[in-house]
Amino acid sequence: MxxxxxxxxxxxxxxxxxxxxxxxxxxxxxxxxxxxxxxxxxxxxxxxxxxxxxxxxxxxxxxxxxxxxxxxxxxxxxxxxYVGPWLPDPVVEEEEEEDVTLPLMLALERLSPLERAAFLLHDVFGLAFEEVATTIKRDPAACRQLAARARTHVREARPRFRVERERGLELAKAFFDASRSGDMKALGAMLATDVSVHSDGGGKRPAAIRPIIGYDAVMKVHEYLAGLFRKNGSKLVRAGFVNGLPGFVTLEADGELQTTALEIEDGKVAAIYVVRNPDKLRHLH
The missing domain is CATH 1.10.1740 (Rna Polymerase Sigma Factor; Chain: A)
Known part of the structure; x- marks a missing residue:
């Protein structure tokens, strides 16, 4: 039975x-x-x-x-x-996710749990506020206010420019090739002037403890890393969309996986998100 x-x-x-x-x-x-x-x-x-x-x-x-x-x-x-920047676990898919990209997920972190629930259920999953109210045990008017406050906070995280799927994958592959081969000229041509790098090692693998901000600082870091990549190797496992952003999965010299996601604006890489914490990568194995 x-x-x-x-x-x-x-x-x-x-x-x-x-x-x-x-x-x-x-x-x-x-x-x-x-x-x-x-x-x-x-x-x-x-x-x-x-x-x-x-x-x-x-x-x-x-x-x-x-x-x-x-x-x-x-x-x-x-x-x-948490040690260093926290990034959501990477979900790698063949197609671009249009509802919640990585920058939006980071913006959701700044919301209260109820604001987050109201926004996701109504704005992302399309539920009526009456259903949202039943779910989170608040009245519909309160749910409307929660979603409105959330919308204000996350507005800037909504992508302003959609990158076509093939173009996004091309940029990700070109970024991988340039960063691993040490072609700093090609890499530099891809970066926005205010580019930033956010790397999540969780204290378990080497990663920058704070975001790296600005073109010169990011180029300096990649010049150093390119030398390590050439010496120790970094193998491309697959390209795809990492939390809705063009990116790729690599196998690094220490035998662990790593994901890289690229936020692209006006054809330039505006932000680079790297997940190295092995606890967040187990599901990709």
């Missing part, structure tokens, strides 16, 4: 898993934490009176969102003691 109940629960849960994962990951910025939330949601789904649930998707989305709100409290405490 228990096996039958589990199979019945899975039959209703599994088709919704990708949608629920999108909600959880965009709320938390962590693949592992999102998977934990989905596991807990499934356990609660197994224990629910499923015959009485009229809309399983809405029920499970509410469950996942509320679990994420609880999770965000402990996540914020962990990030207060």
């Amino acid at each position: 228990a096996v039958t109940g589990q199979e019945d629960a899975a039959a209703g849960f599994d088709p919704l898993r990708p949608k629920l994962m999108r909600v959880a990951y965009r709320m938390l910025g962590s693949v592992a934490d999102a998977e934990d939330v989905l596991q807990e949601a499934f356990i609660r789904w197994m224990g629910a009176d499923r015959a009485a649930v009229r809309e399983p998707e809405a029920f499970l989305r509410r469950t996942v969102t509320r679990l994420c709100l609880d999770q965000l409290k402990s996540a914020r405490r962990r990030r207060e003691t």
Whole structure:
């Protein structure tokens, strides 16, 4: 009977898993934490009176969102003691994600958990404020205010210029070739004057403890790194879109993976996001 109940629960849960994962990951910025939330949601789904649930998707989305709100409290405490810049876990896909790119996810970090939930559920996933209100246990008017405040904070993080898919991948490949070969002239031609580098090692692999800002500083760092790459090697594993931005996955000399994502504005690389923390890369193996 228990096996039958589990199979019945899975039959209703599994088709919704990708949608629920999108909600959880965009709320938390962590693949592992999102998977934990989905596991807990499934356990609660197994224990629910499923015959009485009229809309399983809405029920499970509410469950996942509320679990994420609880999770965000402990996540914020962990990030207060995080070593160096914190970046969300990299999700690498063949196609560009248009709803939530990496800069927007970083902007979401500055919101309160309720603002984040209201913005994502309404502005990204298209839920009516009545459904948002039921999910986060606030009235619709309060949810409208939460989403409006969130919108104000994240407006600047919305991409102003869409990069065509093929052009984005071309720029990522050219950036990889120039940075690894030491072609500083080609690399410099790609960078915006106010370019920045954000590298997340989490204290577990070497990475800059603070963002590197400005063309000269970024060029100096890449000139140094190019020498290491030529000496020790850095192998391209795949190109794609890393959290919605053109980028690539590499295998570095220490045997660990690394992701690089490029924020492009007006045809120039405006920001470079590098994830080196091995805890955030396990799912890519």
